[in-house]
Amino acid sequence: MNKNQIEKAYQLAKTAYAELGVDTDAVLEQINQVVISLHCWQTDDVGGFETPDATLSGGGIQATGNYPGKASSISEMRQDLEKVLSLLPGSQRLNLHAIYGDFGGELVDRDQIDPKHFQSWIDWCKQQGIGMDFNATCFSHPKAADGFTLSSKNEVNRRFWVEHVKRCRAIAAEVGKQLGTPCIHNTWIPDGSKDTPIDRNGHRTLLKQSLDEAMSIDYPKEYMKDAVESKLFGIGAESMTVGSHDFYLGYAIQNNKLICLDNGHFHPTEQVGDKLSACLQFVDEVLLHLTRPVRWDSDHVVTLNEEVQLIASEVIRNNFLDRVNIGLDFFDASINRIGAYVVGTRAAQKAFLIALLEPTDQLKSLEEKGQLFERLALLEELKTKPFGAIWDYYCLKEGVPVGEDFIKTIQHYETEQLSKRQA
Numbered sequence: 001m002n003k004n005q006i007e008k009a010y011q012l013a014k015t016a017y018a019e020l021g022v023d024t025d026a027v028l029e030q031i032n033q034v035v036i037s038l039h040c041w042q043t044d045d046v047g048g049f050e051t052p053d054a055t056l057s058g059g060g061i062q063a064t065g066n067y068p069g070k071a072s073s074i075s076e077m078r079q080d081l082e083k084v085l086s087l088l089p090g091s092q093r094l095n096l097h098a099i100y101g102d103f104g105g106e107l108v109d110r111d112q113i114d115p116k117h118f119q120s121w122i123d124w125c126k127q128q129g130i131g132m133d134f135n136a137t138c139f140s141h142p143k144a145a146d147g148f149t150l151s152s153k154n155e156v157n158r159r160f161w162v163e164h165v166k167r168c169r170a171i172a173a174e175v176g177k178q179l180g181t182p183c184i185h186n187t188w189i190p191d192g193s194k195d196t197p198i199d200r201n202g203h204r205t206l207l208k209q210s211l212d213e214a215m216s217i218d219y220p221k222e223y224m225k226d227a228v229e230s231k232l233f234g235i236g237a238e239s240m241t242v243g244s245h246d247f248y249l250g251y252a253i254q255n256n257k258l259i260c261l262d263n264g265h266f267h268p269t270e271q272v273g274d275k276l277s278a279c280l281q282f283v284d285e286v287l288l289h290l291t292r293p294v295r296w297d298s299d300h301v302v303t304l305n306e307e308v309q310l311i312a313s314e315v316i317r318n319n320f321l322d323r324v325n326i327g328l329d330f331f332d333a334s335i336n337r338i339g340a341y342v343v344g345t346r347a348a349q350k351a352f353l354i355a356l357l358e359p360t361d362q363l364k365s366l367e368e369k370g371q372l373f374e375r376l377a378l379l380e381e382l383k384t385k386p387f388g389a390i391w392d393y394y395c396l397k398e399g400v401p402v403g404e405d406f407i408k409t410i411q412h413y414e415t416e417q418l419s420k421r422q423a
């Protein structure tokens, strides 16, 4: 479609939404408040740059596939992220794991990392005009090989991971201070047990103690905020996860932390969209990890499905944008990784745009009057309103490829850059 056609389609769509009382021009202003934190780890299958051949290992998470072109250095990762950012409308942040530090070829163990190892990332974010979030990396390490980190009964290992998280929080505070926007530091650990354990309580008591120790320093909220991420189970840790949802929700409420809700981390019929208004009665803020679990926490690329739509709709219906921090967490190593980012991030953005185009007051009023057939009918009709024309116009306005045009840009990048990388 050319520019004229996109604009014409937008005008028609604008009229269709206006009939429902929705002002699409206002929506296109509001969508800019939806900031998505781009996880760096889709570029390299969660390997990290601590050693030249680093790969994801240990229980709890897994990347599958070996599509060529993965980033194997900081400069390749930045090049890929810049490509991704150039293909996305709206605003993004960077979400970095501790294993992606700029270690200058030296082996720096995780209990030794400092803000200086992340200065070049801070500078890169400054150049890009974006904020940055951060994560301790409590996996892919010999001291996590037995499946336990912060809840380990091996005191040497437990202390090592406490020190790591402490340092990561200090790095996050420095990031937020320099970038002028709070850095969210998320803690996820793989700790759990393959078979039925006897001492669940012992490990949970240790986890609580470790978190208290690692988070003993308070940083200003303008610099950093802590989030804790629960999980149902992991491969190799099927029978018990120490950091379960009950555990972390309790911890977050008691300690004024953010709860991180990853929609791959719950029983398949549970909905993170439903949890938002429950958690936000008791915690100030939530961190989202949007993903697509296929049968398990498989971390497939996000698509515009009902699960993600409910999450976005609940955020928008309840005016939660300033209390819900939106992150992504998928890593598909079987397809072009830049394509994975662009498809997944755009899908999340589309869900928020659809949510903003909802005549919520009208639906709420039908509900309150008990007109439930009418509520259902309107919800169904909304699904076939000309959302695509609004989305295309948004992309046009933002100066990024419209519709499927980004596919050829990514194919070109693959031919020119990714395919030339060492396997």
Ligand SMILES: C[C@H](O)[C@H](O)[C@@H](O)C(=O)CO
Residues within 6 Å of the ligand: 041, 046, 060, 061, 097, 135, 188, 229, 231, 262, 289, 297, 329
């Ligand atoms: C790499 C991430 O920290 C990780 O995916 C974590 O957030 C998770 O969801 C583990 O299942």
Ligand SMILES: [Mn+2]
Residues within 6 Å of the ligand: 188, 229, 262, 289, 329
């Ligand atoms: Mn996650």
